[in-house]
Amino acid sequence: MLRTIIAGLKARTARLVLSSVAIALGVAFVTGTLVLGDAMNASLRDEFAKSARNVDVSVTVSGEPSSAEEVRGITPETLARIRQAPGVAGADPRDSNTVPLVAANGKAKTAWAVSLASNEKLREFDLVDGRYPAGDDEIAVDQRTATTAKLTIGQPVVLLGKGDVRHTYTLVGTYQQGTNPLSLSGFDHVGLTPEAFQALEPERPPYQVVATAAPGFTQQQVADNVRQAIGGQGYRIQTGDELTKETLERVESQAGEFTTVLLAFAIIALVVAAMVIYNTFTILVAQRTRELALMRCVGASRGQVFRGVLAEALVMGLTASVIGLFGGIGVSALLQRVIFSFDGGEGTVQLPVTVTTVLAAFAVGTLITVLAAVLPARKATRVAPVAALRSQPDSGEEVSRTGVLRVLTAVLFAVVGVGAVVFGMNLEDEDAAMFISGAGTMALLAAVLVLGPLLVGPVNRVLGAVPRALLGVPAKLASANAGRNPKRTAATTAALMIGVTIVSLVTVVANSAKETANAEIDQRMPADYTVTSAVYDRPLPKELADELAAVPEVARVAPTTVIYGERGYFTGVPQDAIGTLFRPTATSGSLADLREGTIAVNAEYAKREGVSVGSTVTLKEGGSNESQQLKVVAVVEGQRLSDGIMTAETAQRFPRAAEGYDSILVKLKDSATNGRAAVEKVTDPSPLALVDSAAETKEQLNKQLNQVLGFIWALIGLAVVIALFGIANTLTLSVLERTRESALLRALGLTKGQLRLMLVVESVLMALMGAAIGLLLGIGFGWVITEALSNDTLSVDLVVPFGQIGVMLAGAVVAAVVAAALPARRAARTSVVAGMAEA
Structure with a gap:
């Protein structure tokens, strides 16, 4: 039996190497994360230790x-x-x-x-x-x-x-x-x-x-x-x-937090890789039905067949682990270079490869591959010896035999997911709401994965309508092939669906947060310019506000002061600027009552401190022994500058207000043509004064969010790449499986170009299935998260970035075409006579 396994590995070396690429990428991500964590830990230990x-x-x-x-x-x-x-x-x-x-x-x-x-x-x-x-x-x-x-x-x-x-x-x-x-x-x-x-x-x-x-x-x-x-x-x-x-104890906790974030993405990549490996072995076992049955006929036991399939998985896992280990070292070096670029290029790349990292690489790569092959290996033991005497049946009917179990399992996941989402969205704590709602969306994703084989048919008919109408017979054959084996197609597209779901979820949430923040900036910064201090603990000189007010192009100015209390911080604003240059919205009480000795608190602070209109708030500025009793006259929302607002006269009761202003809001006259230059002429002599506009603030905020989004896209992108390898692998094995079928089609008049087109369309349909379902789920889950993040003070509106979604769909189509290139070329090069003679 051992010689048979070795001979089988030699005969299928190319297939197994192609299949191991997916798991090698996942192992590389895990290994790279561990090496990066060890490198950061070592670097932090060395540098922090310098202080001691x-x-x-x-x-x-x-x-x-x-x-x-x-x-x-x-x-x-x-x-x-x-x-x-x-x-x-x-x-x-x-x-x-x-x-x-x-x-x-x-x-x-x-x-x-x-x-x-x-x-x-x-x-x-x-x-x-x-x-x-x-x-x-x-x-x-x-x-x-x-x-x-x-x-x-x-x-x-x-x-x-x-x-x-x-x-x-x-x-x-x-x-x-x-x-x-x-x-x-x-x-x-x-x-x-x-x-x-x-x-x-x-x-x-x-x-x-x-x-x-x-x-x-x-x-x-x-x-x-x-x-x-x-x-x-x-x-x-x-x-x-x-x-x-x-x-050093502080160092380990700081390095561990960053490594944990990266490991979360590595786990996603490994889950996708495991699905690709599972699908690969399922196809290999299906293709070898006659071979396995023949082995049973000549005396091989079920246990020997089972162990033979697992032995192949073990060899694949070990090979992938070796490749992934060395690839992970390169990934770590690349990530360190990226991190150093954020800090001016300062830093030395370290690549500490510990025994733990090596063991983790082999354990992860080997265990995931072997576990992914267990179910296909069990299926191999059920092949009856008589199967060697007949043609290999198509497995498209398997869905109907397991439909009830699938539906019940999916319903269970769906009930848990919907329950978690509803419960999480009704929680007041934002962190808990997002965590529980996020867990609910993952349960719903699992429900869709379980229902995958049942969804393939309807989705395939919808997505294949346009290609069938435009491309004729090759597209019709491709659509039929994509739906022929729903389990195989669902398993192939599920990996891509997971990656696209997470990417689109993060993209929708990030863009929703971005647009909400931009709207908040527009709402709370109706002023044309805001002059702020370049150093957070150094207030602007008071005479600067008077100098700005004297500029002919300036209509009005509103200096603000932030008072830091023991339980919150509050903004002091001139009374005549409230409602014009400073626009909070009162949910109870009236801002008209905001005078000296009173305060308006935002809804979140009111809920946290248990105060309402008519309550008295005691404020004591940090570092001061004197406290002030202020009456609450309004509860406001729509401004996130602080926990509440007071008039500038009330703010003067606190020592910080005497030092200067935190910012100065500047509104230009309608007739002003070069207002910024006029404002900068006044602020230039002051080294602390920085002139900012709402557009500049939004640009800076958007840049930061885009950097975070790009980083997450890069991390999740590895899972998408693995999924595309899975599509290429499935097509390659499918071409081998359908050698006689392809030859027969050629004999009936299908040209080489049409055969290649058929495989390309089949690949594109599978990619679109995963991408389309993933996008729908990602957008839906994004809505759930934005609703969970919304509260009485801030409402996060759902924003669907259709441009970025279009780029993702186009990328999936292009990648699918590339993935189909080699399988299509192989199918077209096989001669009709040799294909018809294939056993």
């Missing part, structure tokens, strides 16, 4: 002081005591804060400034070029900042300190920032001496001090000495080993 290298003792503000007086930071006196503690060879403050960096165009942008240790051993970063700052008028920047800001050593760099005071430094060096929380934030990064950093905000003490031990002292000894020197109250004192362990 050579650190023997760390002292930080605990946030839970044991003394009555809260510790706000580490004072110079405390730093001096740490440095004088026995066993401390050196100690430096470590701190970071956002600071406005003035770019070459004169506008500020947010940057992270860090305090660079004076002790070389305690520096977190690796010097790349030049040197570290030695004086208070010198600065260093990380490589990415130097590249994006086009800075070179020797150039001046300007930062804005407290009160927007300009501090000018000379750039003396660049360093490798690597991967850490600050680099992941995407901000520019600059390093200063401790004294220069402190000068930016003199009243703000550092939050941490790190120290290195002198020779002969252990970390624990130095930590105990430091604790004794400063008392330990209000401080958290850690050894270097404890700090490293805590840092």
Whole structure:
């Protein structure tokens, strides 16, 4: 029997290799994801560990002081005591804060400034070029900042300190920032001496001090000495080993979240690949009915036949696993390059291949292939020996024998799916509603998959009507072939249907969110321009609003202030701007009653806090000990700027309003011809002021959503590619199966071109079946998700992007034509005489 299996593998090598491509792609995705996760983990561990290298003792503000007086930071006196503690060879403050960096165009942008240790051993970063700052008028920047800001050593760099005071430094060096929380934030990064950093905000003490031990002292000894020197109250004192362990624990959780997202897409690809493999083995077993029956006739048992088919699957799985393992390494390298491109190209590709990854590749590839072959292998054992004496029957009648069971199973899935969707859409929590409704849509997808063989006939008749009318006999034969074996056609198209369903679902939801966000921007930004601060924690100067109001082209301005309370944040707006430049919609109460000492809250905040019109809200700004009692006069919706609105006069009660404005709404006169230039003439002298319009805001938002959508399309695209391989594989095996039939058609007058056209149309029909059903399901599921995301405050309208859907359908047709090219060529090249002689 072993020799028979080996001989069969040699005879069917080409078929098995073609079939293994699908599973190899799925394994490559899984392997690439695991290698990428390990690479990110290793990179993060290396880079995050730099913050703890050579650190023997760390002292930080605990946030839970044991003394009555809260510790706000580490004072110079405390730093001096740490440095004088026995066993401390050196100690430096470590701190970071956002600071406005003035770019070459004169506008500020947010940057992270860090305090660079004076002790070389305690520096977190690796010097790349030049040197570290030695004086208070010198600065260093990380490589990415130097590249994006086009800075070179020797150039001046300007930062804005407290009160927007300009501090000018000379750039003396660049360093490798690597991967850490600050680099992941995407901000520019600059390093200063401790004294220069402190000068930016003199009243703000550092939050941490790190120290290195002198020779002969252990970390624990130095930590105990430091604790004794400063008392330990209000401080958290850690050894270097404890700090490293805590840092690496954070790393593993961050890397794991990204890997989990990629694995979800890898699982989808594997499910599709498993369906392709199942279909492939089903066809192979059907084609070998006489061969298997003959084996039974010469003495092979059912168990031997079963094991023989599984042995072929095992060989295919092992082959696919090897290919997928090496392909996955390449996928990981490519993904890392893509990730690095988002960060200015900084980073080194790492390809750690662990034992776990290798075992996972072989386990996934082999197990899925073998499991997918179990049912076809069982079917092979049921082949009666007498089948060797007759022609192979067509299996088109199998659907009628199993129709009741299929319908009952589909009904069960449908009931569960509809129930989950209805329950989820009635939930108030958006996350829970989307999760449960999404699970319901997957149950409905399963119901459609189960009903697949019953849907093939009607869908095939509808989709085949146009080709039959236009292309004549070849199209009629193709339509008949596509519907001849509904189970096979359904299994072939199901893989593509899953991929297209998910792609269209994500596309519909993303476009719906995009259009809803654009409508929100239009609704809440009736102003022509909005002047905002380039740095989120630096308000615009109040005199800027007066200067803009004096511009002849400007009809009116409305400065706004955001007040951050302990349980929400609220926007202060001039009373005369409400309803004109600021347009919330009142669902209860009246905005006409919004005066000094009152507040209007949005519906979501009202529900969360249990307040309504007539209630009193207590607001205490963060960091302030004073609170204000404000009466709720309206509940509003249609604005997502904050948890509510108040008049500018009410906002003046809070300290933040005295600092400046968060934004200034500008409405031009109807007669203004060059209003933007007039506005920019006023804002250009201020490094913080950025001029934005609703169109620009929408363009930026759409760009971000399109990037996310493109990334998801690329990930799901692998499942679609695998499904198309399945169509090509099915056609190839079908051509072999129908060799005598094709020869007979040629003998009856069908030309080679017509035979090729027949197979191309058959491939296109199968692709359109999967794509059309997938698009209908994706659009329907998209409606479910958008309804689940809608709430009292925001209604997400369903938007169907017909252009993108047309591109998907066209892509499916083109791919189907390509998939049919080789099978059609093979069928046309087979001679009529040789085909008629085929057993």
